[in-house]
Amino acid sequence: MERIPILRMGPFLLITIQVDMHDKLAMQLQDDVAQRISDWGSSGVLIDISSLEIVDSFIGRMLANIAAMSRVLGADTVVVGMQPAVAITLVELGMSLPGVRTALNVESGMELLYGTLGTYLGAAHDRSEV
Amino acid sequence: MSNLGEIISRNEEAIRADWMKHMTSSVQRADLISKVELEEQSKDLLKAIVRGVSSGQPDDPSGPAWSTARELLQDISASRARQGFTPSETATFVLSLKQPLLAVIRRDLSGSQDELFDAIWKSTALLDKLSLITIETFMATREEVISRQQQELLELSTPVVKLWDGILALPIIGTLDSSRTQVVMEELLQTVVATNSRFAIIDITGVPTVDTLVAQHLLKTITAARLMGAECIISGVRPQIAQTIVHLGINLEDVITKAKLADAFALALQKSGRTVVRVSGAPSGNAVTATLQKEG
Numbered sequence: 249m250e251r252i253p254i255l256r257m258g259p260f261l262l263i264t265i266q267v268d269m270h271d272k273l274a275m276q277l278q279d280d281v282a283q284r285i286s287d288w289g290s291s292g293v294l295i296d297i298s299s300l301e302i303v304d305s306f307i308g309r310m311l312a313n314i315a316a317m318s319r320v321l322g323a324d325t326v327v328v329g330m331q332p333a334v335a336i337t338l339v340e341l342g343m344s345l346p347g348v349r350t351a352l353n354v355e356s357g358m359e360l361l362y363g364t365l366g367t368y369l370g371a372a373h374d375r376s377e378v
Numbered sequence: 379m380s381n382l383g384e385i386i387s388r389n390e391e392a393i394r395a396d397w398m399k400h401m402t403s404s405v406q407r408a409d410l411i412s413k414v415e416l417e418e419q420s421k422d423l424l425k426a427i428v429r430g431v432s433s434g435q436p437d438d439p440s441g442p443a444w445s446t447a448r449e450l451l452q453d454i455s456a457s458r459a460r461q462g463f464t465p466s467e468t469a470t471f472v473l474s475l476k477q478p479l480l481a482v483i484r485r486d487l488s489g490s491q492d493e494l495f496d497a498i499w500k501s502t503a504l505l506d507k508l509s510l511i512t513i514e515t516f517m518a519t520r521e522e523v524i525s526r527q528q529q530e531l532l533e534l535s536t537p538v539v540k541l542w543d544g545i546l547a548l549p550i551i552g553t554l555d556s557s558r559t560q561v562v563m564e565e566l567l568q569t570v571v572a573t574n575s576r577f578a579i580i581d582i583t584g585v586p587t588v589d590t591l592v593a594q595h596l597l598k599t600i601t602a603a604r605l606m607g608a609e610c611i612i613s614g615v616r617p618q619i620a621q622t623i624v625h626l627g628i629n630l631e632d633v634i635t636k637a638k639l640a641d642a643f644a645l646a647l648q649k650s651g652r653t654v655v656r657v658s659g660a661p662s663g664n665a666v667t668a669t670l671q672k673e674g
Contacts, residue, residue, distance in 0.1 A: 327605075327607075328607060329607075330605050330606045330607070331571070331606075332564060332567030332568050332570075332571060332602070332606065334605075335567060335602040335603070335605040335606045336563060336564070336567065336602050338602075338605055339598050339601050339602045339605070340598075344601040344604075344605070345605060350604060350605055350606060350607040351607035352570070352571075352574055352575075352576060352606065352607040352608065353574070353607075356576070356607065357607070
């Protein structure tokens with residue numbers, strides 16, 4: 249069955265959505281993310297949706313769900329690279345994704361994750377120099 | 379009914395001279411149109427009318443024989459609409475032909491009462507129809523001008539400017555309605571992506587009033603920018619607008635607002651880890667010598 253790959257990058261999970269999302273794929277992704285966070289004890293999830301061009305309320309809810317779920321499991325979620333059209337569509341659908349943090353690209357998203365990790369753990373701040 | 383056409387073509391010169399005389403007071407606007415041009419227009423129009431009247435349908439200007447006259451009239455009234463004539467001034471151009479025409483008809487047909495009445499009725503109906511064409515074209519031209527200006531306003535009034543590396547400013551001039559919000563939002567988000575900017579300052583100094591609808595449009599834009607990873611700061615909130623926002627109970631608590639664009643810019647610089655310092659030894663108050671340093 250088709251799956252969206254979840255990569256492990258140190259304490260974080262990196263998810264790049266590069267295909268058109270359909271509902272089954274979204275459900276599967278939610279399950280996988282929850283499973284991986286608990287398996288690997290990740291402290292952050294970065295979802296890159298820069299290739300996502302079509303979005304509906306279900307995908308919007310999936311993003312919000314992943315963020316909420318991750319927070320329960322102790323991980324921060326950053327959504328990066330949202331296209332203007334996708335952002336406008338989500339706002340028009342009334343989904344402002346209040347619990348989700350956002351960044352312009354993967355680079356600044358990673359900075360954001362390292363930044364929060366630094367404030368949480370203090371000692372891990374050295375990582376941002378790597 | 380080529381009778382009418384005959385009368386007009388026979389007396390063309392006299393009618394035109396008389397027409398010009400009648401026009402002088404009400405139609406001639408020396409500031410907008412020259413006398414030579416006006417004479418030219420009347421001459422052409424009268425010729426076209428003669429051609430129309432001499433055809434099969436002397437009293438129906440929608441027929442094919444009238445196409446020259448119609449086009450001529452449409453051209454004339456369209457150019458008047460652009461030059462700034464009033465609708466009555468434009469209509470009077472055609473209507474002032476009535477008196478000279480009737481005078482000629484009366485002189486030539488004074489022998490027969492029936493013929494006289496018939497010719498008068500036909501020419502009156504004809505001129506009324508022609509003046510209606512004039513007014514319709516006049517209105518259409520005006521509406522065209524208005525809609526073009528609206529479109530221009532929509533495109534011109536939403537520039538997104540780059541203040542610093544990673545900091546954009548969007549000065550909004552005029553009221554935000556749904557269609558403008560759409561244009562503004564798209565423009566801003568596209569520039570955010572293109573310039574990779576983390577901060578966008580929306581300056582509403584030029585927005586005359588902020589009601590619930592405008593605030594909602596602003597919030598939509600800010601939310602969309604946040605979804606993409608850019609932070610918005612609203613600046614240029616005037617005292618009256620601040621009062622209106624509070625009185626209307628609009629919730630802007632999740633949005634950073636500043637009174638001046640300068641304050642918002644300073645905040646954006648600070649948030650991106652920069653500070654403005656003056657070069658030592660430079661004359662005070664000279665803003666040009668100020669340099670920006672990235673905090674280590």
